[in-house]
Amino acid sequence: MKKLVLPVILGLILVGCNSEPDGYTITGNLRGDVADSTQVIMTKINEQRQREDIDTTFVVNGKFVFKGIADTIPVMRYLFIGQLPGYSAVILENGEISIEAQKDSLNLGKVSGTPQNESFQEYINKSAYIQEKGRSAQMDMQKAQASNDIATMTSLQDELNELQEEYKNSNLEFIKSNPNSLVSALLLDAVTSAGVVTPDEVTSMYESLSSRIKATEVGSGLLKKIEIAKEQAEKNKATEVGATAPEFSGPTTTGEELALKDVLGKVTLIDFWAAWCKPCRAENPNIVSVYKKYHTKGLNVLGVSLDRNADDWKKAIKDDGLTWNHISNVKYFNDPIAELYNIRAIPAAFLLDENGIIIAKNLRGPALEQKIAELLD
Numbered sequence: 001m002k003k004l005v006l007p008v009i010l011g012l013i014l015v016g017c018n019s020e021p022d023g024y025t026i027t028g029n030l031r032g033d034v035a036d037s038t039q040v041i042m043t044k045i046n047e048q049r050q051r052e053d054i055d056t057t058f059v060v061n062g063k064f065v066f067k068g069i070a071d072t073i074p075v076m077r078y079l080f081i082g083q084l085p086g087y088s089a090v091i092l093e094n095g096e097i098s099i100e101a102q103k104d105s106l107n108l109g110k111v112s113g114t115p116q117n118e119s120f121q122e123y124i125n126k127s128a129y130i131q132e133k134g135r136s137a138q139m140d141m142q143k144a145q146a147s148n149d150i151a152t153m154t155s156l157q158d159e160l161n162e163l164q165e166e167y168k169n170s171n172l173e174f175i176k177s178n179p180n181s182l183v184s185a186l187l188l189d190a191v192t193s194a195g196v197v198t199p200d201e202v203t204s205m206y207e208s209l210s211s212r213i214k215a216t217e218v219g220s221g222l223l224k225k226i227e228i229a230k231e232q233a234e235k236n237k238a239t240e241v242g243a244t245a246p247e248f249s250g251p252t253t254t255g256e257e258l259a260l261k262d263v264l265g266k267v268t269l270i271d272f273w274a275a276w277c278k279p280c281r282a283e284n285p286n287i288v289s290v291y292k293k294y295h296t297k298g299l300n301v302l303g304v305s306l307d308r309n310a311d312d313w314k315k316a317i318k319d320d321g322l323t324w325n326h327i328s329n330v331k332y333f334n335d336p337i338a339e340l341y342n343i344r345a346i347p348a349a350f351l352l353d354e355n356g357i358i359i360a361k362n363l364r365g366p367a368l369e370q371k372i373a374e375l376l377d
């Protein structure tokens with residue numbers, strides 16, 4: 001019998017070293033009164049960016065369970081529970097996964113149990129405090145705007161800018177510190193799309209990701225996005241601060257051709273907007289206020305509309321009291337001026353000096369008035 005001891009021990013060691021879980025179990029624990037038999041649906045987002053249901057279970061005594069076998073490549077999945085608001089996110093990989101959530105705030109649930117989900121929760125914990133500070137500052141900003149408290153709005157805008165920078169840096173640090181996390185690939189995808197880091201920085205972070213994460217759906221799509229980002233960066237050089245604004249012309253509301261060079265003032269704001277763009281319409285009262293205050297001192301505004309319907313465009317100009325010059329080819333984002341300025345989202349704005357040099361970009365709210373005051377007061 002003694003001769004069997006060593007082989008048995010070796011066998012136990014081998015089993016222990018190779019005991020990879022052969023499936024996953026997701027156990028959800030819900031706080032709050034959730035009725036038995038409430039349906040829980042696991043979904044994914046398909047290539048058309050639409051929800052696609054992939055599995056279903058039911059709540060029993062405040063709990064639900066999903067079981068299955070995951071691919072070796074981790075993927076993000078979303079759990080919708082009956083008619084409850086929001087959803088819980090989970091990274092699908094083999095192993096025991098636990099979700100603890102309050103029924104009225106599923107998105108704030110805590111996920112744990114496997115390496116990818118532990119990493120996911122680590123990210124949520126690190127970013128939560130920045131997001132909460134941002135929400136608080138946004139609420140304070142709304143109050144300041146309601147009372148037209150310019151000093152407070154300016155201070156809060158500075159705070160929001162700092163929080164945005166802090167959030168970006170926190171995300172980049174997470175990517176660099178977690179090369180084997182699916183969350184890192186998702187974050188890198190987001191910052192690449194947003195253009196908040198240079199293509200060279202994105203390339204460096206992509207190369208640091210593990211081969212397993214590069215093989216994920218989001219990871220494999222990053223190379224193409226990086227190439228697109230490089231192309232966009234080259235286009236952006238033409239409209240960087242310090243560059244001469246590219247010359248253009250377009251039809252006015254009456255059909256006449258109007259060129260940028262014809263409307264240059266001491267300071268000129270090129271405002272890309274549209275009648276259908278809610279953030280643009282929300283910003284219009286601020287531009288109207290600044291224009292009324294500084295037009296006689298040398299501020300000109302040229303609105304470039306990305307509308308698809310000329311009647312909507314003209315009606316919005318009248319309704320919002322936009323008394324400055326306007327042009328549009330009425331071609332949405334296919335407008336040649338938008339393509340020249342590499343506009344991928346609106347509102348977008350460029351502030352020029354009297355020589356047509358770009359001196360600032362995308363200033364809104366108090367920041368716009370503050371900059372123009374510096375230049376013209």
